[in-house]
Amino acid sequence: MATSSETKLLIATAVVAYVVGKRWWAKRGSDVGRLKKPAGAHWLWGHEYEAWDTLDGQFYIKNIDELGQAFGMKGGLFHSDILALTDPAAISHMFTKHPYEYTKSQIIRPLIDRLLGKSLVWAEGDQHKRQRQVLAPVFTNENVKAMDNEIHRAADKLVEVLREHVLSQQAEKGDGGGARVNILDWSGRATLDVIGAVGFGHDFQCGTSEEAKAITRSWRELILMGMEFPGFVAPLVIRAFPIITDLPVEAIQAQGEIKTIVKRIAKQLVEERRAMQNDEGMKSGKDLMSTLLKWNQNAEGEDLDQLLDHICTFVMVGHETISNALNFALYELARNPEMQDKLRKEMTEFVGSGPGGEPTYEEYQSQLPYLDAVCKEGLRMYPPASHTERIALADDVLPLRFPVTTPSGEQLSSIRVKRGQLINVPTIAINRSHTVWGPDAEVFRPERWLDAGGLPAPTSLTQGWSGIFSFLEGPRICIGFRLALFEYKVIMTTLLKNFEFKDTGAVLKTQFSSNLQPFVEGRKQDGIQIPLIVKDLHQ
Numbered sequence: 031m032a033t034s035s036e037t038k039l040l041i042a043t044a045v046v047a048y049v050v051g052k053r054w055w056a057k058r059g060s061d062v063g064r065l066k067k068p069a070g071a072h073w074l075w076g077h078e079y080e081a082w083d084t085l086d087g088q089f090y091i092k093n094i095d096e097l098g099q100a101f102g103m104k105g106g107l108f109h110s111d112i113l114a115l116t117d118p119a120a121i122s123h124m125f126t127k128h129p130y131e132y133t134k135s136q137i138i139r140p141l142i143d144r145l146l147g148k149s150l151v152w153a154e155g156d157q158h159k160r161q162r163q164v165l166a167p168v169f170t171n172e173n174v175k176a177m178d179n180e181i182h183r184a185a186d187k188l189v190e191v192l193r194e195h196v197l198s199q200q201a202e203k204g205d206g207g208g209a210r211v212n213i214l215d216w217s218g219r220a221t222l223d224v225i226g227a228v229g230f231g232h233d234f235q236c237g238t239s240e241e242a243k244a245i246t247r248s249w250r251e252l253i254l255m256g257m258e259f260p261g262f263v264a265p266l267v268i269r270a271f272p273i274i275t276d277l278p279v280e281a282i283q284a285q286g287e288i289k290t291i292v293k294r295i296a297k298q299l300v301e302e303r304r305a306m307q308n309d310e311g312m313k314s315g316k317d318l319m320s321t322l323l324k325w326n327q328n329a330e331g332e333d334l335d336q337l338l339d340h341i342c343t344f345v346m347v348g349h350e351t352i353s354n355a356l357n358f359a360l361y362e363l364a365r366n367p368e369m370q371d372k373l374r375k376e377m378t379e380f381v382g383s384g385p386g387g388e389p390t391y392e393e394y395q396s397q398l399p400y401l402d403a404v405c406k407e408g409l410r411m412y413p414p415a416s417h418t419e420r421i422a423l424a425d426d427v428l429p430l431r432f433p434v435t436t437p438s439g440e441q442l443s444s445i446r447v448k449r450g451q452l453i454n455v456p457t458i459a460i461n462r463s464h465t466v467w468g469p470d471a472e473v474f475r476p477e478r479w480l481d482a483g484g485l486p487a488p489t490s491l492t493q494g495w496s497g498i499f500s501f502l503e504g505p506r507i508c509i510g511f512r513l514a515l516f517e518y519k520v521i522m523t524t525l526l527k528n529f530e531f532k533d534t535g536a537v538l539k540t541q542f543s544s545n546l547q548p549f550v551e552g553r554k555q556d557g558i559q560i561p562l563i564v565k566d567l568h569q
């Protein structure tokens with residue numbers, strides 16, 4: 031009979047043999063282990079801690095410039111090497127040509143399920159194709175154009191509540207020079223209102239309803255948790271021991287709270303809509319809720335649960351992303367007052383064909399070039415979804431547009447990957463690479479979109495919207511991108527016509543936690559924020 035120390039030795043040997051065997055298997059027929067790697071991998075966290083902890087996407091930006099658009103990373107917790115990838119040909123191969131062979135990993139998907147449910151963001155393969163087919167018609171140009179009233183109403187309401195706040199702050203201080211606000215507390219009110227109204231006919235009351243407050247509060251808590259060490263470790267531990275997703279660990283379980291809140295509201299909305307079954311508008315409606323209900327009229331049990339997951343997904347990804355993009359653009363405009371003035375001038379001088387001289391949907395797209403350039407530059411520099419990852423479902427060969435050199439000097443114009451290969455796709459580095467965008471890649475400069483020859487050659491860019499990767503590319507490109515752009519432009523226009531945004535001198539740093547998150551340099555403990563001075567222009 032084996033003694034307890036012999037048993038322990040046996041178990042330890044088995045674990046080591048398993049890890050070594052797994053790594054050996056992953057290396058066979060794969061080029062990932064042969065790629066250059068950044069120096070200084072940690073024995074336990076590999077390069078993953080440095081990638082997580084280094085702010086502003088600098089780990090990836092720096093290494094792409096130094097090692098090329100495909101490099102290897104040591105995985106944390108003895109995971110096999112990870113491929114970090116920004117090469118446009120490889121990206122196109124994965125996302126446009128073979129999106130269902132490079133899926134979100136079995137680690138990310140349970141987390142998405144916990145946060146948003148088993149909806150479009152979570153689904154893969156045929157299930158995704160079916161869902162996308164049903165939902166895509168909601169976001170056509172024609173439908174988004176028809177959301178015009180709700181978007182303007184939400185933007186006007188935001189101006190009203192922000193003005194009230196600014197004036198009361200000024201009165202308190204006895205100073206008419208504007209109020210210091212954390213813009214993160216404001217823009218999301220309008221974007222939540224828009225998705226509530228256009229998606230489900232629900233009024234979140236510009237952030238003042240109890241549901242709106244609960245959603246904002248639990249989202250913030252989740253973000254902050256993701257920015258602390260447990261938020262880094264949790265996904266690595268889950269990757270090593272997937273069973274952990276079901277354990278009562280705070281950092282994991284907290285993700286369920288948002289879903290619970292939104293699903294409670296969603297259930298009520300579904301019941302209200304069902305009660306209006308005979309209403310003609312509802313039957314012919316092309317909004318999200320009508321589409322979902324037509325698709326699954328009498329959903330109960332699991333089907334109803336999935337329908338609620340869709341609502342939860344759209345409420346969350348349909349508002350946080352846009353407000354995130356708006357916040358960063360306002361920060362840059364505050365730091366660059368000449369750009370802000372130029373943009374305001376373009377907006378105020380343009381007389382559109384909409385009611386009261388507002389630009390129409392088409393005019394927003396084509397007649398306001400500087401607004402368009404600011405929007406593109408903001409989304410390039412600050413992609414809200416600044417990082418994504420995929421896993422190869424089969425052995426494959428990834429073509430490279432820009433060959434890379436191995437440490438032994440061999441040139442690779444493609445990379446062989448094995449089934450199960452984890453691939454990190456750092457969107458922020460795709461959008462800010464110096465190799466692609468030039469020496470001022472990390473400078474906010476909308477003019478690059480307007481100057482002749484201001485942009486990189488199309489062959490060096492990915493194939494997403496405007497050659498940047500902020501909405502992804504291919505069949506899984508963000509389904510709501512037209513709505514996002516329209517909403518962004520309307521809210522930005524409405525805000526700039528009413529307020530001046532001034533720099534506070536605070537320098538921002540960013541870190542990825544669900545989205546790209548800002549905090550003031552050296553003040554991470556104060557939480558996520560973009561402090562700006564807001565001055566009412568009509569005072």
Ligand code: HEM
Pocket residue numbers: 150151162225343344347348349351352355413414415418419499500501502505506507508509510511513514
């Ligand atoms: C500036 C705003 C936005 C940005 C930057 C953005 C970005 C993205 C990105 C990068 C993805 C792909 C994620 C991945 O697969 O790794 C995505 C997917 C998605 N987005 Fe957006 N998004 C924005 C706004 C919206 C809006 C307004 C909606 C809906 C109303 C929306 C709904 C979705 C959905 C449902 C998916 C999943 C699509 C699929 O997998 O087929 N997004 N978004």
